[in-house]
Amino acid sequence: MSERALTLTAQLAQLLALEFEALKSQDLDRFESLQPGKNDLLQELTEKCPSAQELQDLPEWENLREMLLECRDLHRRNAILIERKLDTIRGTLHSLRVGDAGSTVEVYDRLGQVARFNRGRGYQEV
Numbered sequence: 658m659s660e661r662a663l664t665l666t667a668q669l670a671q672l673l674a675l676e677f678e679a680l681k682s683q684d685l686d687r688f689e690s691l692q693p694g695k696n697d698l699l700q701e702l703t704e705k706c707p708s709a710q711e712l713q714d715l716p717e718w719e720n721l722r723e724m725l726l727e728c729r730d731l732h733r734r735n736a737i738l739i740e741r742k743l744d745t746i747r748g749t750l751h752s753l754r755v756g757d758a759g760s761t762v763e764v765y766d767r768l769g770q771v772a773r774f775n776r777g778r779g780y781q782e783v
Contacts, residue, residue, distance in 0.1 A: 659721075662705040666724040669698045673731035680738050 672695050679687040706712070712722045 659705055659707075662702065662721055663724065665698055665702045665705060666721060666728060669695070669702065669728050670724065670731060672698065673728060673735060677731070677735050677738065680735060680742070683742075 672691060676688060676691050676695070679685075679691065706721070706725075707715070707718060712718045712725070
């Protein structure tokens, strides 16, 4: 069994955990700084790992296969967190757009009468 593949997989798991922590704390600079290292690890793993068929069929690859499945799950967890954050941002942007377009503001004109103005009217005309 390739010890290098096991070492790379362990490093990838650690990097995915760091990536998750950066995402949780919304440290996008840290998250971005981890990406080149992750890509390098994935590239080297692609070169060192046996084929998918060998991973399935040969019992000596069981440890590596389990570690790769763990990395897959860590990656999925990170992807879910990113997707939830994007959904939150999309929802906020949508509510801001919808909120501005439909709201009206009541003000008094110079004769003391209530005049209604659509907020964001200039935005809609542009």
